[in-house]
Amino acid sequence: MHILVIGGAGYIGSHVVKALLLNGDKVTVFDDLSTGQQINLFPQAHFIKGSILDTDALGRAMCQNVDAVVLLAGKKAVGESMENPAKYAVNNLTGCINVLNTMLECDVKKIVFSSSAAVYGAPTYLPIDENHPLNPTSFYGFTKLEMERLLHWYDTLKGIKSVALRYFNAVGYDAEGDVKGLENNPQNLLPIIMEVAIEKRPMLCIFGNDYDTPDGTCIRDYIHVTDLADAHVKALKFLKETGQSDIFNLGTQNGISVLEMVQATEEVIGRKIKSVYESRRPGDPSKLTACAEKAQNILHWQPLHSSVENIIRTTWAVYQKK
Numbered sequence: 242m243h244i245l246v247i248g249g250a251g252y253i254g255s256h257v258v259k260a261l262l263l264n265g266d267k268v269t270v271f272d273d274l275s276t277g278q279q280i281n282l283f284p285q286a287h288f289i290k291g292s293i294l295d296t297d298a299l300g301r302a303m304c305q306n307v308d309a310v311v312l313l314a315g316k317k318a319v320g321e322s323m324e325n326p327a328k329y330a331v332n333n334l335t336g337c338i339n340v341l342n343t344m345l346e347c348d349v350k351k352i353v354f355s356s357s358a359a360v361y362g363a364p365t366y367l368p369i370d371e372n373h374p375l376n377p378t379s380f381y382g383f384t385k386l387e388m389e390r391l392l393h394w395y396d397t398l399k400g401i402k403s404v405a406l407r408y409f410n411a412v413g414y415d416a417e418g419d420v421k422g423l424e425n426n427p428q429n430l431l432p433i434i435m436e437v438a439i440e441k442r443p444m445l446c447i448f449g450n451d452y453d454t455p456d457g458t459c460i461r462d463y464i465h466v467t468d469l470a471d472a473h474v475k476a477l478k479f480l481k482e483t484g485q486s487d488i489f490n491l492g493t494q495n496g497i498s499v500l501e502m503v504q505a506t507e508e509v510i511g512r513k514i515k516s517v518y519e520s521r522r523p524g525d526p527s528k529l530t531a532c533a534e535k536a537q538n539i540l541h542w543q544p545l546h547s548s549v550e551n552i553i554r555t556t557w558a559v560y561q562k563k
């Protein structure tokens with residue numbers, strides 16, 4: 242298949258491109274390089290520099306016998322979305338509408354969409370399955386949910402078939418070292434721990450140690466980006482074979498606390514991670530874990546690379562070189 246990967250130069254996108262190339266697909270990457278990086282581009286994939294806010298550029302990219310779209314482009318910092326909702330409304334919502342309308346114009350009828358566990362909001366039960374109530378507590382999560390709803394209507398009204406993949410906490414790097422780009426000013430736990438390890442930051446601030454968890458720090462479900470990438474390949478296969486739309490959680494169901502992640506990193510890399518306790522970060526639920534049985538049963542997907550040790554080892558391999 243010829244797949245247009247929108248946002249294919251980003252952290253998750255570049256891993257998805259690698260998986261598609263290994264699967265034998267033809268890949269075109271469409272990315273404005275605002276957060277994606279040139280260094281993440283694979284020479285085997287055609288690259289078009291363009292923004293999802295530029296409908297002409299999208300049209301030129303899409304009308305080249307594209308069989309399916311993978312939409313990863315968008316803004317993803319939860320905190321920033323609460324301070325600057327306009328940026329998220331435009332980039333995520335308008336961007337998604339532009340992609341869907343261009344698909345209609347170019348008669349492209351399949352899309353895999355990067356959604357997020359942020360659509361659920363504070364959990365009412367654990368592990369969270371796909372039937373859990375949808376009450377996003379951030380504007381970012383709201384945009385992801387609205388984009389899922391757009392997909393639903395474009396399917397009902399126009400027959401665009403979609404798979405939305407709700408990622409839990411994406412971490413890790415490609416084990417072969419083909420993806421090298423590091424996020425600028427990362428906001429997530431593991432890259433911040435790594436920046437402390439290479440002394441780019443003085444210390445890690447642990448947001449809260451008074452949660453209702455065994456060690457008092459928040460528990461999350463960390464999923465290796467290579468496992469996420471594999472799910473995109475399987476989602477495209479599912480769309481091709483079944484012609485149905487669906488939604489899947491992607492996680493391990495294995496909860497790891499902030500403190501456990503810090504301690505495991507110290508063990509794997511053999512360096513001390515300086516940290517201090519700070520007050521809770523607003524909006525952080527104490528515990529989030531995924532039930533991903535649906536993806537396992539229907540997509541035949543398994544999180545094979547998501548052991549804590551592998552997550553840390555593959556991430557450290559990239560940071561160590563900086």
Ligand code: UFG
Pocket residue numbers: 317319357358359360408409410411428429430431433445446447448449459460461499522525529
């Ligand atoms: N944390 C710290 N210090 C930091 C950064 C994070 O203690 O400097 C803690 C957070 O408080 C949280 C945990 O580490 O308890 C994980 O935080 P992240 O910011 O890495 O990730 P989140 O769980 O907040 O959110 C991530 C993605 C969202 C996605 C969500 C799904 O950023 O887009 O996972 O589970 F929706």
